[in-house]
Amino acid sequence: MPPRFVTATMLGWARCDHCGAINRRVTRDRCRCAVCGATLPRVEETAQERRVVWALLLAAFAFYFPANLLPVMTVANLGRSEPSTLIGGVIHLYVVGSWGLATIVLVASVLIPFAKMVVLGFVLWVSGTRRRRWQPVAVRWLRWIAWLGRWSMVDVFVVALLAAWVQFGEIAAITPGAGTLAFAAVVVLTMVATERFRPRWLWWESDFDGT
């Protein structure tokens, strides 16, 4: 039975991940892009590359806990200094009564980074199985996290700006805490992991079944 779809790999072609050029007659010895010189993707290296993405994801997950437990910044106000954590900030907003803002902060800085890691784990798992039922879901969710990924960096920028602006000595000063750096590590590691995940891994298995 002829395959329903023709892929570049079946033809012995490869599309360069870096510059997008289509290379023909790719073999083990000719595996560099003719236009930009980058190494072309190969089916045989999928397992190795997937392990790298798993490792990055686990590292991001490890940083998630200090990011939420350590203070993101310390606010010194007229001699009193108050360290504040992400969760502490949310609770404070609830207590004060700004429910809307509290929910936005909770979703943007606590839930979304966590959801991103769960989704990437799910997509990685789907790419390793032949569960074709989950393929369309995985593809859609992967696009969502690839788009959302960078926006989590907002919290890091806010702390950086506040720390640079609010420097009034005794009256008021803001110092960034270790939590911000851990949070930045979560964002950067998930971004790198998402970038290194190749969506074609979701399709390759079924491509070679000939279905």
Add this chain to the structure above:
Amino acid sequence: MPRADVVVCPECDLVTRLPKPLRGKRAYCPRCGAVVWRSGVPFRALLPWVVTAWVLWFASGVQPLAQLELFGQVTEVTLWTLAAALARGHETGLAAIVSVTTVFAPLALLLTYTWLLVPLWRRRTVPGIRLLLRYAHWHRHWAMLDVFLLGVVVAVVKLGDMARLLPGLSLWAFVGFTVSLAVIHALFDWDRYRAEWLACHRVS
């Protein structure tokens, strides 16, 4: 090179032929829905945007983004000194992240777009194009100007009642710079660029 109307899906590796005639702004992969073709503009049309971006880049760095006033004391920070201010407070990690995402990556991206246009203008290739084609997507990924702008808005809201904030001219220049980089990015047609550059490359 395969025929020009044959494309390979960047996400699922599917080989398809583009519909003829090409209509609209984009064409999508029939299997996974990824964008396989985007309409572009002639590279000449990018030049005014590149020049604008350069002017706004300088304008956004030389003056403070905003001044903060509290009991008569004023602190100010420019885009270029933000990272330096953090580094002075021994926040080197944060300083590194902020400087890469808001200064170095956007500058590298603008330099990349500028240098890429040189061979098309001189009708012969210049050194470094291969390297730029290879790493341009990296700069695109780490230049987070839009996210930084959102951060400015959130920081201003948070400071709200604590101190008085006076936005500077540079903040608007920075908004303009962000927009012009986004426009260049949206209009740049990488497939056509590779074809035109290869043509120049063979001549020289």
